[in-house]
Amino acid sequence: MASGFSDYLRRDLLLAYRRRGEAASPLVFFIMVSTLIPLGISPESARLAEIASGIIWVMALLATLLSTDGLFASDYQDGSLEQLLISPQMLAMPVLGKITAHWMVTGLPLTLASPLLGVMLSLPEEGYVPMVVSLALGTGCLSLIGAVGAALTVSLRKGGLLLSLLVMPLYMPVIIFGSATVQSAIDGFAWSGPLAILGAMLAAAIALCPLAAAGGLRLTSIN
């Protein structure tokens, strides 16, 4: 049984490719909701510019949260998770592979689509680069943290609500420093500070979250 990092990365990308419609839904959600904001609040660019960075970050967070649910669910249902759990290799590597695939299918497209939404929400010019960079790092954090929650709730039939409650507090620092990066750039301050903290969070999450998620999966298999 294949169980390295790259094997699972490739397999999950292939699975996502086969179910393109489902895989694209976080991105569609992200774009659709952000389009509604000017309609609901005001099309005036001065007012939109004030809230643009926050809106984009909140939407990116919610879009990621929507999709974390399914990270291990289908593997759990069809029995391949059980096979993964009894494979001889270290569990954290395939888990990291799955998380990376999840990020490439959700976080990365969100990051790439964000400049478009920036235009729609009249984000000030100085905000674009910090927004793309902070979203790239931040969505990575979101996928990694979400995986821990998804692993813990995988055996529950309706784990969606519990998952949100579990990971929401851990998502907060990410959104605080993420939108702070964009906001400092817009206000004309140096934005490397909050971005560095975001990078540090990502580094810590890469090191710890796969281990925690692997532990969570082992726990759920006991029942």
Next chain:
Amino acid sequence: MPNTPLLTVERLLFERDDCNVFEQIDLEVGRGEIVQIEGPNGSGKTTLMRLFTTALQPTSGNIRYAGQAIDLCRYEYLSDILYVGHQPGVKMTLTAEENLRWMAADCSNSAQDALAAVGLAGYADIPCYNLSAGQHRRVALARLLMTNAKLWYLDEPFTAIDKQGVSFLESCMRDHIRRGGAVVLSTHQDLTIDGVRKCIIVPHGDQGGF
């Protein structure tokens, strides 16, 4: 040590909700043996299988592989076993061949040949959601032809499989024990293989019934 049994189970107990699932189990499985685990529904056959595959940890008792406790030779043990459970572990959106390649990546045998042997020739490129339940089972069981594992754990392998499939599966098991492997399977069906040993599971606190 050719005489050490492949699998030794000593005084195995498993508690769920502070209650033993089954009465204490002692079992030895040697090379070239088939052991059939029998017991009424809900007696803990699947639980026992999952204990064997380390997906569950026993409450008390030991499981040894070739004389060594499985916690001490975890990598070796897990590399040498093959488990086919209730859920076949077949991905619906992948084709039969992709599934098999994935499940048996470390094997050099051709996935095409294995699929042909289980009667799925010509289905290799079809996504599994177009196959029937029995055919999913067959995809999972094609793994038996693509493995070097010594110890097979088959949990209800005959579910949803037709008569031809059953006799094919039995011939697979025969070949496997001839090569010195061992099979532990749970089924309610009687096998036509000679020398199958039975291990009866007694549910805890069983009052007879029926």
